[in-house]
Amino acid sequence: MTAYWIAHVTVTDPAAYAGYQALAPAAFARHGAQFLARGGLSETLEGPSLDRHVVIAFPSLQAARDCYHSPEYQAARAARDQACIAHVVIVDGVEGA
Template sequence: MAKGYWVAHVDVTDPVAYEKYKAANAAPFAKYGAKFLVRGAPQTQVEGHARARTVVIEFPSLQAAHDCYNSPEYQAAKALRDPVSTGDCLIIEGYDA
């Protein structure tokens, strides 16, 4: 079974308030087996447009990635993030060779 991934590009306008979102998302991420592969590390933009922060999260399956995003726990965390950041988030099925 192919894994699922979240790929997010985010600009944070209030880093202190954003920390509350990060604390609140820990429980749903643990519940759905999330593993951070990239979490706001330094990045070099070589083409196109990018936001300041990139996050890549791996889930055991595409279904788990969707279930986490749609869970009440994550949506409560997201409500903390929305007023203090702007971003794009994709849920993508991994390549299972």
């Protein structure tokens, strides 16, 4: 069943964050990720306003977990350390959707 990686990111150091952007795609590609939303225009209807929203579909919850914990993604994550504030969750999709 499809699972989703949902991230809300506030970039605090764009130059340092570029290191993450250079490394992360390899991890996503290896684990079958498909970006559904990445940045772009957004409108906050409730709750705090956040800068950047990312929604990524994975073939399964395990694939999303494996991506996050992979050496490739952990290297990308280390590259963005101190360059952003990130909140990342993974969630199982709805069966049959």
